Amino acid sequence: MKAANETKKTEQEAVQNTALIDGSEMGDVKIHENVIAALVRQAALEQEGVSRLAGSALVDDIANLVGSRRMQARAISVELAEDSRVTIEIKLNLIFGFRIPEVAERVQKAVISTVEEITGMTVMRVNVLIQEIEEPVVESDEEEIPAAAVDTMPLN
Numbered sequence: 001m002k003a004a005n006e007t008k009k010t011e012q013e014a015v016q017n018t019a020l021i022d023g024s025e026m027g028d029v030k031i032h033e034n035v036i037a038a039l040v041r042q043a044a045l046e047q048e049g050v051s052r053l054a055g056s057a058l059v060d061d062i063a064n065l066v067g068s069r070r071m072q073a074r075a076i077s078v079e080l081a082e083d084s085r086v087t088i089e090i091k092l093n094l095i096f097g098f099r100i101p102e103v104a105e106r107v108q109k110a111v112i113s114t115v116e117e118i119t120g121m122t123v124m125r126v127n128v129l130i131q132e133i134e135e136p137v138v139e140s141d142e143e144e145i146p147a148a149a150v151d152t153m154p155l156n
Contacts, residue, residue, distance in 0.1 A: 019080040021120055031119055033078040036086060040076050043114040044090055047106045049098030054091035054131035089127040095136050104128040
């Protein structure tokens with residue numbers, strides 16, 4: 001009995017978290033807010049200056065490894081309204097040295113473009129919350145050779 005109630009609750013939550021974007025005699029087409037959140041994540045992370053979604057790096061890495069979407073749920077909020085309209089909030093960490101207003105505006109434009117183009121929905125607002133500034137990751141072009149390996153290299 002408890003399992004049946006949980007199944008009903010899960011189905012009701014799924015319906016509540018969807019937007020009807022098309023209906024015809026063939027049936028309805030609905031988009032779940034998780035789909036919109038995935039599009040938002042992708043569009044935001046492609047922008048120069050964005051380090052990652054806000055949150056704990058360790059927790060997010062573990063969540064990403066196990067395929068959890070909780071990381072996304074903490075950093076991206078999607079509010080669905082009538083008539084295929086959506087409001088989005090995204091929390092980001094930026095890389096030090098980038099102008100915050102410029103990065104935020106690029107994120108807003110990219111999110112609006114991506115969500116509207118792929119879903120056909122109308123994005124009413126994209127609120128960007130910058131939570132942290134992170135040091136840029138410095139990548140070395142050359143692979144370091146351990147000192148012990150240099151001492152034992154043949155000179156021929």
